[in-house]
Structure formats: structure tokens, C-alpha cells
Amino acid sequence: MLLPTLTPNAPDDPAVIRVGDDKLSREDLVGAATAVAERIAGARTVAVLATPTVETVLAVVGALIAGVPVVPVPPDSGPREFEHILADSGAQAWLGQAP
Numbered sequence: 001m002l003l004p005t006l007t008p009n010a011p012d013d014p015a016v017i018r019v020g021d022d023k024l025s026r027e028d029l030v031g032a033a034t035a036v037a038e039r040i041a042g043a044r045t046v047a048v049l050a051t052p053t054v055e056t057v058l059a060v061v062g063a064l065i066a067g068v069p070v071v072p073v074p075p076d077s078g079p080r081e082f083e084h085i086l087a088d089s090g091a092q093a094w095l096g097q098a099p
Helices: 026-040 054-066 079-089
Strands: 017-019 022-024 046-049 070-073 093-095
Touching: 017 054, 022 026, 022 054, 026 054, 026 093, 046 054, 046 079, 054 070, 054 093, 070 079
Parallel strands: 046 070, 046 093
Antiparallel strands: 017 022
């Protein structure tokens, strides 16, 4: 299993994900990421700004749950690089914070 924390019988952990001072329990991670997965189900590809945030983690885990490829976009991308990444990836949706 790619993410053993997501298995139904895994015990809850109040800080299974930590990003800086932010933490998510297993229950919160699964619930929020599943909501993301439901929103993007059927998409061909999605993009996310690759910043060290809980939102980025939720976007990536949600995409994994949905079986949708996710394209991390470097936050320091210039406009041309940004356009190039999105055009090449064919991303249909943007998850989380916009650049």
C-alpha cells in the first residue's frame, strides 16, 4: 500500500501529518483528502502549487485517492515556466493556492 496511514484499520494519530506548526490527524487527513478526491474524480490531470503546506498535502493525497495525476508547480516559477508546465501537463484543474 502506498500510504499505509490511509488503510481503514490504521489507528488514529493526532499528528500523522506535520507541516511547520500545522498538524492533521489520520481522521482529518482521510476526511479532507477524500473530499478533494470526490471533487476531482474523473479529471485527467490536476495542478497544485508545490508549497510546504497542509493544503498541498491534502491536494496531493486527494489526487492519489482519486487516481488522478497531480502536477506539482514550483512556487518560484516565472510566468513562462508556469504556462509551459500547465500546457505540457494538460492539467484540467488547479487545487489550492493559486500562484
